[in-house]
Amino acid sequence: MAQTGLREFDLNVLAPNGLRRGRTTGSCATAAVKAALYLLLYGEHRIQVQITLPDNAHYLTVPIQDCRWLNEQTVRAEVLKDGGDDPDNTHGATIFAEVRKNNKGKIRFFAGAGVGITTQPGLRVAVGEPAINPTPREMMRQAVVEAAGNSDQGLDLTIGCVNGEVIAKKTFNPKLGIVGGISILGTSGIVEPLSLASWIASIEVYVRVALGNDVNSIALLPGKIGRSYAKQTLGLPEQRSVQIANFLGDTLGFVQQSLAEQQRELDVLWLLGHPGKIAKVLDGVWDTHSGKSDMAMRIVARIAAERGLDSHLVQELEQANTVEAATERLRNEPGAQTLWTDIEQRIAALVHAQVPAVKKVEVRLFNLQGDSLGEA
DSSP states (O other), X not given: OOOXXXXXXXXXXXXXXXXXXXXXXXXXXXXXHHHHHHHHHHOOOOSEEEEEOTTSSEEEEEEOSEEEESSSSEEEEEEEOOOTTSOOTTTTOEEEEEEEEOSSSSEEEEEOTEEOEEOSTTSSSOTTSBSBOHHHHHHHHHHHHHHHSSSOOOEEEEEEXXXXXXXXXXXSHHHHTEESEEOBOOSSSEEOTTOSHXXXXXXXXXXXXXTGGGOSEEEEESSSTTHHIIIIISOOOGGGEEEOTTBHHHHHHHHHHHHHHHTOOEEEEEEXXXXXXXXXXXXXXXXXXXXXXXXXXXXXXXXXXXXXOOHHHHHHHHHOSSHHHHHHHHXXXXXXXXXXXXXXXXXXXXXXXXXXXXXXXXXXXXXXXXOBXXXX
């Protein structure tokens, strides 16, 4: 049973957007471990179990798909992954745990069929370890305490996913150096439907991979523009260029957090892209989605005015339909490159304030054709 005093998290209660929540692969694996323990230790077949969620305030009731002895020492339990209404590559997959006692006096984690192994530094688990993130591991340890009555039980927990190697090809794992299957994930134990949480979480993983191996520089790219500059001019390998979409603020937080955890500094952080997104920073905008912020033409016009450019030109920039139109209007102006360089440097100063563990921030802006606008 779950710890007393906890409240049940009811998946039948819809999220605020009217959609159904689900359970993470971490919750599924934890439930499988707990069900297997009941059979291994007490001979009890459970059709459902209660697991404690990471907030230590709620428990979740999880149905058990199957639980059986594999041999005299090992029990296997299976749980169906239900991601609710969130589009998820692992939705409908069977997550399983194979549990047996060991004589080591401690809990050990292993990757079963369909769960990957980490091969590159920078992730939340060490190279060579099964791709089972820290929070699910803690949930499973808690499940052992609740089922066995103590944490001194020597147990081997092998976590797998039926068809996981095929499913993993649809995820980020191959690019992240996680081979052989999916990752066991989840920070809350609950999948929020159609939220941006999984997207933002994937950026954090990419940042950690990019910062692995004590590299001295990485690049952040809101889009594809600037990718060739990162590769050809800066000579950065693909894994050190992080696609961040609109989430600049979150990404900078991940960079700072990762560097702080490693207790080191980064020599150079590059920010490469189109001014239509990146220049919004000059208005204090760190989530650059068009639905959450105005377009940046007025920012460009304002700085052009501060630099003393012709008032008619400033007006044209302010009234341009898009920032790309503003770049076209400035193309043949004598002071254009100096203007864009100034904008780059102003952005760099604001970004640098967000990442004190970075020694230097360099910003490069490009038009839609990939042509450099400022200092580059």
